[in-house]
Amino acid sequence: MxxxxxxxxxxxxxxxxxxxxxxxxxxxxxxxxxxxxxxxxxxxxxxxxxxxxxxxxxxxxxxxxxxxxxxxxxxxxxxxxxxxxxxxxxxxxxxxxxxxxxxxxxxxxxxxxxxxxxxxENFRFQPWYRAIKSAIRDGLIGQVQQATFRLRPGDGQGPDAYLDRQPYFQKMERFLVHETAVHLIDTFRFLLGDPVSVYADLRRLNPAIAGEDAGLIILEHPGNTRAVIDGNRHLDHDARNLRCTMGEGLFEGTEGTLSLRGDGSVWHRAFATRDQIQRLAPTDDDSFGGGCVHAFQRHVVNGLGGTGQIETLAEEYLEVLRIEAAVYASAQSGARHVLQARGA
CATH class of the missing domain: 3.40.50.720 (NAD(P)-binding Rossmann-like Domain)
Structure with a gap:
């Protein structure tokens, strides 16, 4: 039945x-x-x-x-x-x-x-991050030593920034990290494991908004790996749709690199070579983030039906908010902030 x-x-x-x-x-x-x-x-x-x-x-x-x-x-x-x-x-x-x-x-x-x-939380369900996760898990680029994402949506300039889409953005006292970079914090956790320390330098460029709209965040991940979130909502990147990936990524390992382009494509270059091999074609899905909302909601329905474990349960997601709090604490103090291990 x-x-x-x-x-x-x-x-x-x-x-x-x-x-x-x-x-x-x-x-x-x-x-x-x-x-x-x-x-x-x-x-x-x-x-x-x-x-x-x-x-x-x-x-x-x-x-x-x-x-x-x-x-x-x-x-x-x-x-x-x-x-x-x-x-x-x-x-x-x-x-x-x-x-x-x-x-x-x-x-x-x-x-x-x-x-x-x-x-x-839908960024980790974007098809390019699923492809990058699979490649890292399969050892395609060896031991990951460095990961970088350059957040460049190009929507933050001028007094009318965000008003046509999500006007409440202008009034958020904590903006770049709390609203946007949390996606990337969770994504890097998904790809590289929970960070053990953070360092952040945040700034506000647009006087029309209340919160920060640019900054650098350095995450120290297990295995002596570093991830950098380089965010600036004023600047853009090479893409037909700036909101597709919202920027460009590079994941560098001992045996090669993976590059994420603004069209959603993922490219592999083996260490000591110059040939770029496409691992994932550009997305043909014009909805947000390569269809990540549907991928997330499908994941939830499957989980509720007993097929698979839901990845973003709120008790697990609290770790993202703890990392976010450490990012703001680091930016305020100007010092690296060591994260307490869960359960400690």
Whole structure:
């Protein structure tokens, strides 16, 4: 007998939410049952039953899963409301909550209630990072010694920066790291393991925004490996779609290198050679990040169905926020910050 579809309701109908709704709609195992937003017209525009009040939507639609597609300030209230309504699984967009303390409190609350809480972290599901992970695991470039990502979305200049897409970006007092670089921190954890120390130099270039929009972050990973996140939202890179990869990456090992280009392609060069061999073709998926939202949501559905383990459970994702806190502490002190081992 076939299983009934997973009933999913969503709160948030802003700019990025369309990638969520489109992805859920493609899955035969899923039934979208409602959309909630403070702007009722936006909720109705999804084509689903629309609501302004989250509690009302949860009571009327009785979802199995709530997908929270809100800025950080709305996360804890939505999580509390969903837990009170008896929702068994909650997916929450990143940045996860407004602070590490708040995130830890939400994880504890969910665990106490027996609720599965998942962070919507999609960069590690971008096809190029899956290809790079596979190549590193297979030993294609030997021992990785250095990894670099140059974040260059080219969207941060001038007084109108971000206003046409996600205007709340301008008011975030912690921006480049809390909103964007957390993706890369999690990705480097996925590729290289948890870092043991961080050093950061952060700066604000655009006076129209509240937070930092450029900086350098050095992560020390196990095996004496270093990863560098070189972020500058003012500058661009060579790509038709600057938001495809949002920059360029280089992963260097004792037996060769892997290069990530702005079109999503991955190239391999063996040590002591000049030949570049394509490992992954440019993406033909024009949705965000090479279809990473759908890849993530498919991963979650598979996990809820018992096929595979969900990678971004909130209790695990807290480590990203601890690293983020260390990045800001390092930038403030000007010193390298050693990370405490989990469980220590």
């Amino acid at each position: 076939p299983r009934p579809p997973i009933r999913i309701a969503c709160v948030g109908a802003g700019y990025f939410s369309r990638f969520h709704y489109e992805s859920w709609a493609r899955m035969p195992e899923v039934a979208l049952v409602g959309a909630c937003d403070h702007d009722l017209a936006k909720a109705h525009a999804t084509g689903l039953p629309g609501f302004v009040e989250l509690a009302e939507m949860l009571e009327q639609t009785v979802p199995d899963v709530l997908d929270i597609i809100l800025p950080p300030a709305g996360h804890s209230e939505a999580i509390r409301t969903a837990i009170s309504a008896g929702v068994g699984t909650i997916i929450c967009q990143k940045p996860f909550c407004s602070s590490l303390d708040e995130a830890e409190a939400m994880v504890a609350l969910a665990q106490h209630a027996g609720v599965t809480l998942i962070v919507h």
